[in-house]
Amino acid sequence: MDKREKLIKSTKIYDGTVIHLREDEVLCPSGNHSYREVVDHQGGVAILFIQNNKVCLIKQFRYAYEEEMLEIPAGKIEKNEDPLTTGLRELEEETGYVAKKATYLGGIYPSCGYTNEIIHLYLVTEATKKEVHFDEDENIDTYFFSLEEVLEMVKKGIIKDAKTICALQYYQNL
Amino acid sequence: MDKREKLIKSTKIYDGTVIHLREDEVLCPSGNHSYREVVDHQGGVAILFIQNNKVCLIKQFRYAYEEEMLEIPAGKIEKNEDPLTTGLRELEEETGYVAKKATYLGGIYPSCGYTNEIIHLYLVTEATKKEVHFDEDENIDTYFFSLEEVLEMVKKGIIKDAKTICALQYYQNL
Numbered sequence: 001m002d003k004r005e006k007l008i009k010s011t012k013i014y015d016g017t018v019i020h021l022r023e024d025e026v027l028c029p030s031g032n033h034s035y036r037e038v039v040d041h042q043g044g045v046a047i048l049f050i051q052n053n054k055v056c057l058i059k060q061f062r063y064a065y066e067e068e069m070l071e072i073p074a075g076k077i078e079k080n081e082d083p084l085t086t087g088l089r090e091l092e093e094e095t096g097y098v099a100k101k102a103t104y105l106g107g108i109y110p111s112c113g114y115t116n117e118i119i120h121l122y123l124v125t126e127a128t129k130k131e132v133h134f135d136e137d138e139n140i141d142t143y144f145f146s147l148e149e150v151l152e153m154v155k156k157g158i159i160k161d162a163k164t165i166c167a168l169q170y171y172q173n174l
Numbered sequence: 175m176d177k178r179e180k181l182i183k184s185t186k187i188y189d190g191t192v193i194h195l196r197e198d199e200v201l202c203p204s205g206n207h208s209y210r211e212v213v214d215h216q217g218g219v220a221i222l223f224i225q226n227n228k229v230c231l232i233k234q235f236r237y238a239y240e241e242e243m244l245e246i247p248a249g250k251i252e253k254n255e256d257p258l259t260t261g262l263r264e265l266e267e268e269t270g271y272v273a274k275k276a277t278y279l280g281g282i283y284p285s286c287g288y289t290n291e292i293i294h295l296y297l298v299t300e301a302t303k304k305e306v307h308f309d310e311d312e313n314i315d316t317y318f319f320s321l322e323e324v325l326e327m328v329k330k331g332i333i334k335d336a337k338t339i340c341a342l343q344y345y346q347n348l
Contacts, residue, residue, distance in 0.1 A: 004235060023190065024237070039193070044287070063210045065290050069283070076287070139177045151347050154344070160280070162282045168343055173328060
């Protein structure tokens with residue numbers, strides 16, 4: 001049975017810098033009409049950077065949650081940018097570490113009920129530290145923890161970020 | 175240094191069934207003004223149901239991605255509902271399995287750049303099958319796979335859902 005829902009009418013609600021919102025009227029396989037709220041997002045990239053058995057985490061204030069969070073370095077894919085370029089650029093911008101290569105771990109769907117965002121995950125195992133000049137509004141601290149410490153922080157609820165936990169899952173599953 | 179961003183003005187953009195959107199003007203610690211796009215979401219619950227060494231996955235069409243996805247059973251927290259009730263209700267509604275108890279694994283932040291959604295994850299290891307009467311618009315198939323099969327599907331990119339991958343990470347980290 002075809003489970004697809006067919007678009008009847010799409011209404012644009014919002015065009016932001018990070019997200020775009022539309023409300024789509026759809027025809028369900030049952031014949032009923034329904035509405036779907038969709039957040040369009042051009043996708044992101046996150047880097048699990050592990051060197052000398054230490055995992056790189058950054059801490060930054062996340063406005064939506066009104067708290068500081070520990071996460072792996074990540075950022076939004078800019079227009080016409082390929083995910084690997086995004087990942088290496090964000091790693092350098094956020095931590096000052098420059099890497100030449102990365103291994104693709106997978107692409108995750110963070111919240112499939114309302115957004116089409118895909119976060120691509122890469123593993124970096126070799127990078128060189130450069131001087132970092134932060135944008136004055138980017139307040140990011142960089143930390144290195146052992147894998148055991150990081151897993152313990154997931155367990156204790158200190159690390160709650162989904163892309164970080166997924167990256168660890170891919171890494172342990174390699 | 176205080177990294178908090180202070181709200182200057184909040185503009186309500188959209189009030190939907192699943193999500194709400196606001197655009198907030200904020201004062202950054204640097205003194206600059208900026209804008210934050212925030213998707214307000216009342217949160218969800220997902221259940222990792224493992225019985226007789228088999229993991230329960232459901233397959234359903236996800237409109238935002240225009241594809242069918244394999245995920246653990248999950249749903250949105252209804253008003254005044256506690257997460258455990260949501261989880262057990264959704265497990266029953268989506269799979270027909272009734273459980274009496276569940277173990278809390280953790281609460282994940284799916285996409286911290288723009289939403290404040292929290293997805294609470296629980297583990298269920300004992301449930302009884304009841305007859306299930308689907309809403310005619312809920313086309314959900316239930317499957318059982320071994321943990322090894324599920325991990326292989328994550329590795330191969332067949333399972334891409336973040337809450338499912340995170341739940342596996344918590345489970346393997348127990």
